[in-house]
Amino acid sequence: MKNQLLQGKKIGFIANTAWSMYNFRLGVMKMLASYGAEIYVVAPYDDYADKFAAFSIQFKPLTCLNAKGTNPLGDYLLYRELRQILKIIRPDFLFTYTIKPNIYGLLATKSLQIPTIAVITGLGHGLAKKGILSAVIKMFYRFALKHSVKTWFLNNDDLTFFIKNNILTEQKTLLLSGEGVDIEYFRRFVPYPDDKTVKFLYTGRFLYEKGVEDFVKAIEQLKQRGLQVEGELLGFANVLNPSAIKIETIRLWESKQIIRYLGATDDVRPYLENTNCLVFPSYYNEGMPRCLLEAASMEVPAITTNTIGCREVVKDGETGYLTEPKDVSSLVAKMEAFVRLPLVYKKEMGKNARKKVEKDFSEVKILAVYLEQLIKVMHVTSS
Known part of the structure; x- marks a missing residue:
C-alpha cells in the first residue's frame, strides 16, 4: 500500500x-x-x-x-x-x-x-x-x-x-x-581513548553564539591550572554569518597553543572516536544540535549548555554535563570535573549517551x- x-x-x-x-x-x-x-x-x-x-x-x-x-x-x-x-x-x-x-x-x-x-x-x-x-x-x-x-x-x-x-x-x-541520527552509521568501533591527556572537541559552525570563544577560554584556563587537556576545533571557517569567527582568530588561538584547528570534514566519526568529550557551549536557540546526537551515538560524553534543544539531548551527570550559557567559569568547572572523573565513569557516561540516543533519537x-x-x-x- x-x-x-x-x-x-x-x-x-x-x-x-x-x-x-x-x-x-x-x-x-x-x-x-x-x-x-x-x-x-x-x-x-x-x-x-x-x-x-x-x-x-x-x-x-x-x-x-x-x-x-x-x-x-x-x-x-x-x-x-x-x-x-x-x-x-x-x-x-x-x-x-x-x-x-x-x-x-x-x-x-x-x-x-x-x-x-x-x-x-x-x-x-x-x-x-x-x-x-x-x-x-x-x-x-x-x-x-x-x-x-x-x-x-x-x-x-x-x-x-x-x-x-x-x-x-x-x-x-x-x-x-x-x-x-543514523545509529548504525554513527557507531563506535574502536576503544574509548585512555590517554593521560583529556581531549575536548568542538564541532560545528564557528560562531560566537555557538560558544566557540567560551570553549577556547575554558581550555586556556584549564591549561593554566596545570591540567593535561587538549582542545580541538573541527568545522568550516569563514561561514557567511554576522557572528562568524574569522579564520585569522582561529589561527591566533592556534599560534598561542591553546587549541588545534583540525579543518573541516564530511565525516566526523574518526574525530569523535579520538576524543574524550564533545563540548558545545551554545546559546544560539538551537532546534536540536546534530553534533550532540552524533557524539552520543558514538558513545562520547558531552558538555553543553542548559538551553533549548541542548538540554533535551544531554542528561546532567549521566551522559555528560550541563553548564550555564555565556558563563565561562561554569564551563570550566564542568570540564574540570570531567577531567577528574575516573576513566571508568567517562566510559559509562558515553555508554549512557548511546542508550539514550537509541531510545529517543x-x-x-x-x-x-x-x-x-x-x-x-x-x-x-x-x-
Missing part, C-alpha cells in the same frame, strides 16, 4: 542550504525515494548541491535566498522565485525548513494548493529576541502557517513559544525527537513519522 501511494509522487524539500539537506535529511529522502517517490531539493547552490544526483534526487537552485537579509525586495524576489520553481515541479507534497523557506515557501504554495509541512528547526535570534524584527517574523508566521498541513517542532520549548505567542494552535503541531523513528504523515495526506488527497 505504501509503495502504491507514494509511487510516482513528487515530494519537494525547501531549505536555506543544500548542506543541511544533505547532512540532516538525506536518510529521509532516500527512504521516500525507495517507495517510488520523485525527490526534489530546492536550496541555494553550495558544495553539496551536486551530491544529490548520486541518489537520483533532483536539485533546483535558489538564487534569491539571503537567510540573514531583511530587505523586503529581496524577500519578495524569493517568494516569486519559489512560486516559479514550484509551478514547474508541481510537487504533490512539500516540506520546508528554517524561517524564510517556511514563510515564503508556504505563501508560494497558497494558490498552488500544495500540501505542506513546515519544520521549525530552531527559533534563531531574529524570532527569539524581542523587538521589531521578532514582531514582523511572528506576523508573517501567523499568516503563512495557516496554509500548512502541520507544523513540526524539534523541541517542546519552541512549540510552547509559538502557541504562547498565538502564532498557531496546538492542534496543527507535532513534536519530533530532533531530526534523528534514532533516525528510524523519525523516518517512520515522515512516512506516517505522508501516507495520511496521500489517503486524504486520493480519496
